[in-house]
Amino acid sequence: MSTPARCFSAIAAGKARYHEIEDMIGTDPGRTLNRLIQLRLVTQLVPVTEDPRRTRRKIYRISDEFLAFYLGPLSRYRAEIERGLGPSIIGALTAVLDDHMGSVYEEAFRWHLVREANAGRLPGPVVAVGPWWRADGQDQIDAVVLAEPERTRVPVMVGESKWAKQVNGVRIRADLARKAAGITDDVLGLTYAVCARSEVAHATPDLLTYTAGDIFGLD
Numbered sequence: 001m002s003t004p005a006r007c008f009s010a011i012a013a014g015k016a017r018y019h020e021i022e023d024m025i026g027t028d029p030g031r032t033l034n035r036l037i038q039l040r041l042v043t044q045l046v047p048v049t050e051d052p053r054r055t056r057r058k059i060y061r062i063s064d065e066f067l068a069f070y071l072g073p074l075s076r077y078r079a080e081i082e083r084g085l086g087p088s089i090i091g092a093l094t095a096v097l098d099d100h101m102g103s104v105y106e107e108a109f110r111w112h113l114v115r116e117a118n119a120g121r122l123p124g125p126v127v128a129v130g131p132w133w134r135a136d137g138q139d140q141i142d143a144v145v146l147a148e149p150e151r152t153r154v155p156v157m158v159g160e161s162k163w164a165k166q167v168n169g170v171r172i173r174a175d176l177a178r179k180a181a182g183i184t185d186d187v188l189g190l191t192y193a194v195c196a197r198s199e200v201a202h203a204t205p206d207l208l209t210y211t212a213g214d215i216f217g218l219d
Helices: 003-012 018-025 030-038 065-071 078-118 169-180 212-216
Strands: 042-045 059-062 126-132 141-147 154-161 166-168 191-195 199-201 208-210
Touching (some): 003 018, 003 042, 003 065, 018 030, 030 042, 059 065, 065 078, 078 126, 078 141, 078 154, 078 191, 141 169, 166 169, 169 191
Parallel strands (some): 154 191, 191 208
Antiparallel strands (some): 042 059, 126 141, 141 154
């Protein structure tokens, strides 16, 4: 198997960090990853508050979600599907789909916030939208929105996306405020957003809420 193929397999298997990919493929993946990023086959994510040119806090994702699904959840069943067991395997494949869809829905949520920013519906003017996590990988925030008053980037909004059909808006907002303390001293000054598939329950009037209908333009 070629080095690019091994990198794809490692990322699809959940090895998102550089050293994890290196350990799995048994060689330095640096040049291959850079080439795959240039070809837009792999996406490099860094905390939105970090400089991509300097930070070591990087994770890697397969850019095309269909390819990620093919190399990820589907790969375990592919041989048997090709032997004709597709209808029988559907149930087992559906059972693992929720785990795969979490990161997919987070990315869709971030793209929706970009559209909202361009439409002037977010605090700003917005200069960046992206994820954030601590150096130890903990306290991930799915979406941090940055503005740049006086040439200094500051967070103005944080958001959480859940693939669950219904979530508790008050509970998620409280957890977001706790995590946001890692990026700002003014957690009360932030705008908060929560996204679920179908409904954000117990939402306060000042909480921005989104569903799959908003993100994908569904009626």
